[in-house]
Amino acid sequence: MSLKKIHPSALKENDGIEQPETISSTSVQQIQKLRRTQPSADDLIASITKGDKTALSRAITLIESTNPEHIEKANKVIQGCLPYANKSVRIGITGVPGVGKSTFIEAFGKYLTSIGKKVAVLAVDPSSSISHGSILGDKTRMEELVKDENAYIRPSASGESLGGVARKTRESIVLCEACGFDTILIETVGVGQSETAVHSMVDFFLLLNLAGAGDELQGIKRGIMEMADLVVINKADGDNVTKAKLAKTEYNRALHLFPMKNSGWNPKVTTCSAIEKLGIDNVWETIQEYFSMTKANGYFDTKRANQNQYWLLETINDQLKNHFYNNPQIENLLELNKKAVQNNEISPFAAAQELLKRYFK
Incomplete structure (x- = not known):
């Protein structure tokens, strides 16, 4: 009887070399301790x-x-x-999605740090109305500016507040100023109510636009253009230079249709290429010109004072609203009234009056 030679299985796993730890356990403990403190x-x-x-x-x-x-x-x-605080200039930057806000802010921020400025960017990222989540990808897109020692980028989710720029953004400005940042840039979500909120907390309002994006006088842009102190036609590069120059002329004509601003400033239009970093210095020169004029005629300080008063009232409204909805009795009654309104057992206005009466008792 012959004995067959037994071959080892091809699936056999040989002992390998144990890999060293990639992270120091001591460092992990120190970080965890720091976070708990x-x-x-x-x-x-x-x-x-x-x-x-x-x-x-x-x-x-x-x-x-x-x-x-x-x-x-x-x-x-x-x-x-x-x-x-109150030792900085505050600049609001807005524009429709795809206009290149992040690219522009990075190029603009790098230019400002190159001339000795300390720049803080407060970027408001839209929250999903379904999942309530936000991407918060602004720091990733501004990869050069985020590494600059004289720059600070803070993306925040808009949440359920007015465009995401309510109390938290206003107070974040104060903290950034106390930290030594002399130029605060606030990037808004895009076209919507958030522009009104941003306009009420900044000294200068900059609107980014694209050439050839449609009718320059359409209603969605008119409200924002009335608030804008400077309209910048971005992506003025390559084959788009001629279109950008034409758009500049059209926007200049459109701005003449709006009433004179209380500041006495005539809004201007310029072109730039954020990707090629062209025209960025002209944008800053225009902003400087605006600040020189408004500080000389007293409008700069008057606007700051009016903004403080506005945010006093807004904070009161916000606190009253939160106190109302967090009241335990109101929470229970609110659910009952919601069902009653859905079943047409009571009108929404009568239900609201009933809830407010209970709240103020």
């Missing part, structure tokens, strides 16, 4: 006023939180930072 309001204020970006980010996270304890702590931080 929550700095006090005084510690945050001290770090922010020394230019600590990490402390700035932590403070903005507190502002964005709805936790009552966080809100109380955030208010202390803001109050402590107020004496160091």
Whole structure:
């Protein structure tokens, strides 16, 4: 009887070389300990006023939180930072999706840091009405500016607030100013109500547009153009240069149809190519010209004062609304009234009056 030779299975796995740890366990423990350690309001204020970006980010996270304890702590931080604020210029930047806002802001921000400015970008990212999530990809798209030591980028989800620019953005401006940033750029979601909110918290409003995108006088643009201090035709490069020049002429004609601004400033139109970094210096020169004029005639300070008053009233409205909806009795009654309204058992207006009567008792 012959013995057959037994061959090892082809599926046999040989022992390999054990790979070393890619992350130091000691570093992991230190990071976890640091995250568990929550700095006090005084510690945050001290770090922010020394230019600590990490402390700035932590403070903005507190502002964005709805936790009552966080809100109380955030208010202390803001109050402590107020004496160091109001030393910057605030520029709102908007435009329809696809106009190149992120590319423009990166090119503009890099230009500003190159001339000695410290730039903070507060980018409002739209939240989904279905999943309530946001991509928050602005820092990824601004890959050069995010590495600049004199720049800070903070993307925030718009949430359910007016275009995502309510109390949290307004107060984030104060913290950025206290951190030493002298130029604050606020990027809005796009075309919508958020532009009105941004206009009420900035010194200068810049509208980005495209050449050949349709009728330059269509209604969706008119409201924004009335708020704009400067219209910039982006992507004026390659075969698009001629179209950009034509669009500039058309927008100049359109702006003459609008009434004179209280600032006495005549809105201007210019072209640029953010991708090729052409015309960016002209944009800044125009903004400087605006600030020189409005500071000389007193409009700059008057506008800031009016904005403070506006946000006082907006904050009261916001707090009343939150207090109403978070009232335990109102929560129960609201659900009952919703069903009654859906079943046509009561009108929406009568139901609202009933709820408000209960609330103010």
